[in-house]
Amino acid sequence: MARPQEFNREDVLEKAMSLFWNKGYEATSLTDLIETTGLSKSSLYSSFGDKHAVFLAAYDRYRAARASEMNAILxxxxxxxxxxxxxxxxxxxxxxxxxxxxxxxxxxxxxxxxxxxxxxxxxxxxxxxxxxxxxxxxxxxxxxxxxxxxxxxxxxxxxxxxxxxxxxxxxxxxxxxxxxxxxxxxxxxxxx
CATH class of the missing domain: 1.10.357.10 (Tetracycline Repressor, domain 2)
Known part of the structure; x- marks a missing residue:
């Protein structure tokens, strides 16, 4: 039986989003992601897949938040x-x-x-x-x-x-x- 996730997915995505947003995709290392999110390498991979998948999930979070903010302003x-x-x-x-x-x-x-x-x-x-x-x-x-x-x-x-x-x-x-x-x-x- 798989262990349940012991972290807040939204919090992890928020941290990853800030990291990718500030450094960019290429300049962000797996070590950066692990240090920033607090996840182990195995937790990161089992929960999200690879670095690209974490990036896409974090980027989608950014996009949804900005779309909501834009619509509210407009x-x-x-x-x-x-x-x-x-x-x-x-x-x-x-x-x-x-x-x-x-x-x-x-x-x-x-x-x-x-x-x-x-x-x-x-x-x-x-x-x-x-x-x-x-x-x-x-x-x-x-x-x-x-x-x-x-x-x-x-x-x-x-x-x-x-x-x-x-x-x-x-x-x-x-x-x-x-x-x-x-x-x-x-x-x-x-x-x-």
């Missing part, structure tokens, strides 16, 4: 305010900490997606999810009067999705916050 207040809050939060989060780990999905779009189909699929899903959420917010803005109606909501959302990882990368690279704020102001002018 559904509050006027649509324009919600969209601006969503993007400005990227910059304000960077101001609040000395170093930003950026968006894990953007990080993985660069690190893993080019050669890992499972990660590529998740990254693609994330960008489509952001596009759909922004398109809904833009459509809501057209209704509440906070967004102009000159551009198709889906096409405008696509533009904003292209800007999203660029902003994330610039923040992670430590770019000047005032320049990023200026770029956001120009991006938001497309909502007029």
């Amino acid at each position: 559904e509050r207040g006027s649509a324009r305010e919600a969209i601006e809050t969503f993007f400005r939060k990227i910059v304000s989060d960077a101001k609040a900490t000395e170093f930003s780990d950026g968006c894990m999905s953007t990080n993985q779009a660069v690190e893993m997606a080019p050669h890992d189909p499972l990660v590529r699929h998740r990254v693609d899903q994330d960008f489509k999810l952001i596009e759909a959420a922004l398109a809904r917010a833009i459509e809501r803005g057209r209704t509440d009067g906070s967004v102009g109606d000159a551009v198709n909501p889906v096409r405008l959302a696509r533009l904003f999705v292209v800007a999203f990882p660029g902003l994330q990368v610039m923040v992670r690279a430590g770019s000047d916050i005032d320049r990023l704020d200026d770029a956001l102001t120009l991006l938001f002018s497309h909502l007029n």
Whole structure:
């Protein structure tokens, strides 16, 4: 009879997520995972499989949490305010900490997606999810009067999705916050 798990799976995934988010997949060793999660090598393998499986489970946890956070932000207040809050939060989060780990999905779009189909699929899903959420917010803005109606909501959302990882990368690279704020102001002018 197999021994029952003697750890909290969600706690382990949270720790693994933070580790992968900060260091990236390739730079995270099995030793790092064992030390960070407190699991033995055998417990890690029997509970999750290999390092890649732990990563995918941790990444999926990240994705679910961020999707929930994004939807909560984009559904509050006027649509324009919600969209601006969503993007400005990227910059304000960077101001609040000395170093930003950026968006894990953007990080993985660069690190893993080019050669890992499972990660590529998740990254693609994330960008489509952001596009759909922004398109809904833009459509809501057209209704509440906070967004102009000159551009198709889906096409405008696509533009904003292209800007999203660029902003994330610039923040992670430590770019000047005032320049990023200026770029956001120009991006938001497309909502007029």
